[in-house]
Amino acid sequence: MSAVAAVFTQMLHLALVLAAAPLVVGGVRWLKARMMGRIGPHPLQPWRDLLKLLRKRPVMADNASWISRAAPYLAVAAVVAALALVPSFSRAMLFAPLSDLLLIAGLLALGRVALALAGMDVGTAFGGLGAAREMSFAALAEPALLLVALTFAILAGTTGLEAIAATFQDGAVGLRVSLALALIALCAVAVAENARIPVDNPATHLELTMVHEAMILESSGRHLALWEAAAALQLTLWLALIVAVFLPFGTAPAGFAPLGWMLGLVAWVAKMALLCFVLAFFESAIAKMRVFRVPEFLGVALLLGLLGAILLFVSTRLA
Amino acid sequence: MLTVLLSTLAALVLLALAAPWLAGRAPASALVHGGSAAAGAVFALLGLWALAAGPSEAMDLPFGTSFGPLGVALDGLSAWFLLLLGIAALCASLFGLAHEARAPARVLVAYPLFLAGMALTLVAADGVTLLLGFEAMSLASWVLVAHDHGNAGNRRAAQLYLVFAALAAVCLVPALGLLAGPGGDLSFAAIRESPPQGWQAALILALVVAGAGAKAGLVPLHAWLPLAHPAAPSHVSALMSAAMTKVALYVAARLLLDLGGPAQPVWWGVPLVALGAASAVLGALRANLEDEGKTLLACSTIENVGLVAVGLGLAACFRAADLGALAALAAGAALLHALNHAVFKTLLFLGMGEVAHGAASRRLDRLGGLIHPMPWTAACVLVGACAAASLPPLSGFAGEWLLLQALIAAWRVGDLTVQMLVLVATAMVALAAAMAAAAMVRMFGLIFLGRPRTPRAAGGHDGPLLSRMSLLVPAVLTVLLGLLPGPMLALGAEAQRLLTGEAMEGRAGFAVVAVGDGAAAYWPVGAALLLAVALLAVWALVKRPAASEPDRGPAWDCGFAAAPQHLPFGDPLTQPSAAGMGQPLRRMLGNPMLSVTESVTMPEPGTTAPARIEMGFRDPSFALLLAPLAALRDAVVIRTERLRDLSIRQCLMLPFAALVALLVLIAWLEGGA
Numbered sequence: 001m002s003a004v005a006a007v008f009t010q011m012l013h014l015a016l017v018l019a020a021a022p023l024v025v026g027g028v029r030w031l032k033a034r035m036m037g038r039i040g041p042h043p044l045q046p047w048r049d050l051l052k053l054l055r056k057r058p059v060m061a062d063n064a065s066w067i068s069r070a071a072p073y074l075a076v077a078a079v080v081a082a083l084a085l086v087p088s089f090s091r092a093m094l095f096a097p098l099s100d101l102l103l104i105a106g107l108l109a110l111g112r113v114a115l116a117l118a119g120m121d122v123g124t125a126f127g128g129l130g131a132a133r134e135m136s137f138a139a140l141a142e143p144a145l146l147l148v149a150l151t152f153a154i155l156a157g158t159t160g161l162e163a164i165a166a167t168f169q170d171g172a173v174g175l176r177v178s179l180a181l182a183l184i185a186l187c188a189v190a191v192a193e194n195a196r197i198p199v200d201n202p203a204t205h206l207e208l209t210m211v212h213e214a215m216i217l218e219s220s221g222r223h224l225a226l227w228e229a230a231a232a233l234q235l236t237l238w239l240a241l242i243v244a245v246f247l248p249f250g251t252a253p254a255g256f257a258p259l260g261w262m263l264g265l266v267a268w269v270a271k272m273a274l275l276c277f278v279l280a281f282f283e284s285a286i287a288k289m290r291v292f293r294v295p296e297f298l299g300v301a302l303l304l305g306l307l308g309a310i311l312l313f314v315s316t317r318l319a
Numbered sequence: 320m321l322t323v324l325l326s327t328l329a330a331l332v333l334l335a336l337a338a339p340w341l342a343g344r345a346p347a348s349a350l351v352h353g354g355s356a357a358a359g360a361v362f363a364l365l366g367l368w369a370l371a372a373g374p375s376e377a378m379d380l381p382f383g384t385s386f387g388p389l390g391v392a393l394d395g396l397s398a399w400f401l402l403l404l405g406i407a408a409l410c411a412s413l414f415g416l417a418h419e420a421r422a423p424a425r426v427l428v429a430y431p432l433f434l435a436g437m438a439l440t441l442v443a444a445d446g447v448t449l450l451l452g453f454e455a456m457s458l459a460s461w462v463l464v465a466h467d468h469g470n471a472g473n474r475r476a477a478q479l480y481l482v483f484a485a486l487a488a489v490c491l492v493p494a495l496g497l498l499a500g501p502g503g504d505l506s507f508a509a510i511r512e513s514p515p516q517g518w519q520a521a522l523i524l525a526l527v528v529a530g531a532g533a534k535a536g537l538v539p540l541h542a543w544l545p546l547a548h549p550a551a552p553s554h555v556s557a558l559m560s561a562a563m564t565k566v567a568l569y570v571a572a573r574l575l576l577d578l579g580g581p582a583q584p585v586w587w588g589v590p591l592v593a594l595g596a597a598s599a600v601l602g603a604l605r606a607n608l609e610d611e612g613k614t615l616l617a618c619s620t621i622e623n624v625g626l627v628a629v630g631l632g633l634a635a636c637f638r639a640a641d642l643g644a645l646a647a648l649a650a651g652a653a654l655l656h657a658l659n660h661a662v663f664k665t666l667l668f669l670g671m672g673e674v675a676h677g678a679a680s681r682r683l684d685r686l687g688g689l690i691h692p693m694p695w696t697a698a699c700v701l702v703g704a705c706a707a708a709s710l711p712p713l714s715g716f717a718g719e720w721l722l723l724q725a726l727i728a729a730w731r732v733g734d735l736t737v738q739m740l741v742l743v744a745t746a747m748v749a750l751a752a753a754m755a756a757a758a759m760v761r762m763f764g765l766i767f768l769g770r771p772r773t774p775r776a777a778g779g780h781d782g783p784l785l786s787r788m789s790l791l792v793p794a795v796l797t798v799l800l801g802l803l804p805g806p807m808l809a810l811g812a813e814a815q816r817l818l819t820g821e822a823m824e825g826r827a828g829f830a831v832v833a834v835g836d837g838a839a840a841y842w843p844v845g846a847a848l849l850l851a852v853a854l855l856a857v858w859a860l861v862k863r864p865a866a867s868e869p870d871r872g873p874a875w876d877c878g879f880a881a882a883p884q885h886l887p888f889g890d891p892l893t894q895p896s897a898a899g900m901g902q903p904l905r906r907m908l909g910n911p912m913l914s915v916t917e918s919v920t921m922p923e924p925g926t927t928a929p930a931r932i933e934m935g936f937r938d939p940s941f942a943l944l945l946a947p948l949a950a951l952r953d954a955v956v957i958r959t960e961r962l963r964d965l966s967i968r969q970c971l972m973l974p975f976a977a978l979v980a981l982l983v984l985i986a987w988l989e990g991g992a
Contacts, residue, residue, distance in 0.1 A: 054861060057867045057868075057869065057870055058869040058870070059869065059870040059871070059872050060869045060870070060871055060872075061871075061872070061873065061874035061875070062871055062872065062873060062874070063688065063691070063770060063874070064874075065690045065691060065768065066690075067690065067768060069869070073854060073857050073858055073861070074854065076853075076857045077850055077853035077854035077856075077857050078850065078853075080853040080856075080857065081846070081849045081850045081853045084849065084853070095845075095849065097840065097842065097845075098842050098845050098846060098849065100839050100840070100841060102720050102723055102724070102839070102841075103711060103720070103841065103846055106709070106710060106711040106716050106720070107711060107846075107850070109708070109709070109710055109753075109756060110705075110710045110711060110850075112756075113705065113708055113710060113756060113759075113760055116760045116764070117760060117763065117764060117768065120760075120764035120765075120768045120769055120895070121764075121768045121769070122769065122874045122876075123687065123688065123768065123769025123770035123874075123889070123894045124874055124876040124877075124879075124893070124894075125876075125893045125894065125895065126876075126877060127895075128764070128769070128894065128895025128899065128900060129895065129899075131760060131764060131895075131900070132757075132761070132895065132899065132900045132901075132902065132903050133903050135753075135756060135757035135760050135761070136757060136903035136904045136907060137903075138753050138756070138757070139750060139753035139754045139756075139757050139904065140750070140753075140907065141753075142749045142750065142752065142753035143745075143746040143747070143749040143750045143753070145749070146723065146727075146745055146746065146748075146749035147742070147745065147746055147749075149727065150726075150727045150730075150742070150745055153727045153728070153839075154730055157837065157838060158834070158837065158838045158839045159724070159727060159839040160838075160839050160840065163837070217875060217876075217877060218874060218875055218876075221869070222861050223869075225861075226857070226861065292906065295907040295908075302746060305746075306742065306743075306746065309730075309742050310739070310742065313730060313735060313738050313739075313742075317735065
């Protein structure tokens with residue numbers, strides 16, 4: 001029975017996050033517009049854009065190689081694979097044994113490299129610029145993420161996401177300063193990885209400061225749809241990751257529990273909506289920073305990660 | 320088993336001896352490289368067999384020295400590194416067979432000797448044999464570095480290389496002497512009986528880290544690597560980078576962990592962790608700034624050597640803290656990453672050689688768009704670059720996953736200083752891994768993607784079948800090693816036990832590698848399957864609504880006008896350059912580590928002179944280590960020159976004073992004993 005439940009919850013989870021991803025992007029956009037006093041596009045607009053783009057024939061540059069054709073598929077596959085590993089409404093999904101923070105970071109890196117290579121494939125100025133910046137920002141985000149993972153591993157004894165979420169849900173860990181620092185660091189990394197304000201502005205096109213959009217300038221049709229989907233899925237993944245670790249309450253236990261699943265679903269949707277609101281509020285409240293200040297932003301995340309781990313060392317020594 | 324090995328070694332030496340007579344005739348290169356390829360295959364098979372079937376009896380060479388007999392043995396650790404050497408040698412020799420038909424005699428003599436020296440170092444069962452092999456390896460590779468000595472840069476590289484080789488010997492000889500102790504028995508079995516203690520142990524640690532580190536390219540003794548690797552022929556630089564640095568790491572592991580390791584305090588591993596982390600960051604950062612393909616790869620080698628050193632150092636720390644299971648994990652991570660790096664770095668260097676042959680340049684700013692004329696090379700190098708960028712499910716990720724897990728678990732050592740150090744090392748290793756990904760994207764993107772930057776790059780071509788095979792074999796192995804780290808760790812159990820006293824038994828299964836009970840686990844096959852299923856599903860979903868083939872048109876490029884007719888590949892200045900791709904990381908992290916300089920010269924208003932930006936960086940080891948050493952050498956030389964002007968009385972005083980000093984020393988030592 002539990003095996004069936006594992007398969008069922010995994011399928012439901014995948015369908016849920018795939019459906020939710022464009023909605024998350026649209027929802028944040030709509031919320032931001034409302035906060036700024038505009039009506040804003042409908043939250044379903046990204047879904048409509050995706051379906052429209054999927055029907056269109058892509059136009060590729062004359063000198064584009066097979067990298068341009070393969071990279072969007074690989075990028076989406078990598079993010080979907082990573083997303084399948086992040087628990088949402090229920091514990092003990094089918095892929096739970098695989099769900100390891102380092103593997104998720106690796107899969108995200110795979111998607112990032114696919115994107116950067118696609119950006120360089122045609123040999124335009126913007127593509128290379130975006131690729132160089134994307135990889136450099138990631139170089140600073142990765143150590144911060146690793147230190148956050150280290151903090152979790154000290155508390156939960158593993159980097160497995162399932163076990164971390166279960167430990168934090170039990171409440172045995174309690175409230176800790178280290179966890180607060182880890183949360184801030186993780187949020188900063190998430191903002192940078194998803195190219196959101198203040199690191200990059202997802203609403204701009206053709207500005208010298210942009211990162212993500214610069215790499216997909218040459219894509220069109222279904223390839224562009226895939227890139228947009230990958231970005232939306234990645235945003236969903238980071239929000240789901242923060243939810244899974246820091247807001248684990250309400251998640252259904254392992255095994256066959258239809259009522260628990262219903263509750264878990266409602267709780268997950270509510271938590272994701274809350275995070276979307278926080279993100280929209282944060283983005284409306286601050287301005288984009290100069291591109292050369294991004295290292296400072298990520299450096300602060302790294303320092304907070306370091307500080308969190310050091311506090312843990314000291315507190316385990318005192319206890 | 321050892322008889323086969325020794326006959327292979329003898330055959331290699333004979334090949335080297337025969338090469339001068341054969342040189343100039345057509346089949347000389349074919350014979351030497353073909354023989355070396357066969358020897359490489361024998362090494363790999365013997366290593367694999369010894370790993371699977373267990374260690375063999377030790378054997379003595381039929382001749383000895385005044386220090387005792389010369390022994391060889393093939394235990395788990397030797398066999399692991401022999402396997403790695405064999406794979407690298409096989410691929411490199413195949414490439415040599417395909418491309419080096421007109422190699423000069425000095426290359427043909429030195430190449431098999433280089434191989435034989437490395438193999439002898441690995442199978443040595445006593446100090447003298449180890450040193451013999453190590454020095455043969457150093458000398459032969461020096462000849463190979465200096466082979467193109469008409470070029471002043473190569474001469475300088477060879478000179479620096481020789482200085483570092485001499486430094487390695489100067490450190491390793493007394494280290495082995497100290498390990499043997501007053502008894503003077505240099506066989507490994509005897510040294511293992513009486514591990515060093517006290518100040519001798521500290522001295523041995525310093526000497527071995529300096530000696531083996533100089534050969535492996537550990538910071539701060541890495542300055543020769545980015546100079547020497549580009550100077551050698553491509554297949555030799557592949558071998559130097561993939562195998563020779565690993566042989567040096569093997570020496571460090573053997574002397575520090577196996578022979579001197581038991582009963583050492585926790586700080587025994589700290590120098591390796593600290594220097595390894597520094598090497599990883601410095602190497603990865605420099606790889607992002609270099610604009611010559613092989614120099615870039617050499618810097619990436621510094622990074623990976625650093626990662627392996629971190630693993631070895633952690634293993635020593637864990638062992639000292641009685642955390643046997645974690646020690647085995649760290650040792651397994653180091654060994655696995657050494658093997659993985661050897662395979663994918665062979666692939667990358669040979670790919671770079673293929674590019675140099677096909678497109679006549681190794682400078683990133685003279686290549687571009689090679690994926691169209693060189694599809695085979697591009698595909699194979701892409702696999703290697705992704706592994707070097709540590710992307711799942713390839714081999715580089717498996718090794719780094721284990722290493723990061725060992726680093727994450729290192730807080731259990733308990734000592735606050737070690738905890739802090741390892742915390743910083745964790746961040747540095749993660750930084751290095753991400754910067755390596757940036758460097759690999761930059762390398763692959765600039766060489767193979769985009770538009771050709773020179774007409775010659777547009778006319779590139781893939782190599783013959785043999786050299787394609789030399790790329791394909793390591794590419795396939797890279798994928799396989801990435802999928803099967805568990806079986807490889809199980810095979811290397813004996814090596815882990817030699818290094819740490821425990822092995823990853825029960826935690827390294829066919830499909831899963833686990834850190835411990837209830838701790839993190841990595842399922843490479845599962846992850847690969849998940850990725851493949853996701854890829855297929857996305858493809859199937861997206862194909863249905865629009866099955867049409869993509870249209871082709873001129874690049875959109877934000878509406879830029881097409882380049883004029885005389886620029887068939889577009890305006891080269893609108894393509895990212897090697898310096899431009901390295902710009903963000905240079906600005907973020909270049910200072911103060913590499914003391915980056917940037918100067919912009921703007922023309923006077925009204926003049927038509929171009930604006931110029933000049934950028935450069937200096938490796939700190941030149942300014943902080945080599946320059947003071949050179950100054951010291953000059954000062955010493957000037958002082959010793961004065962000896963020429965001594966009177967006869969003063970000349971006689973010197974040996975007399977030396978005699979008295981030695982007598983006093985003996986009296987003191989006797990009195991102390």
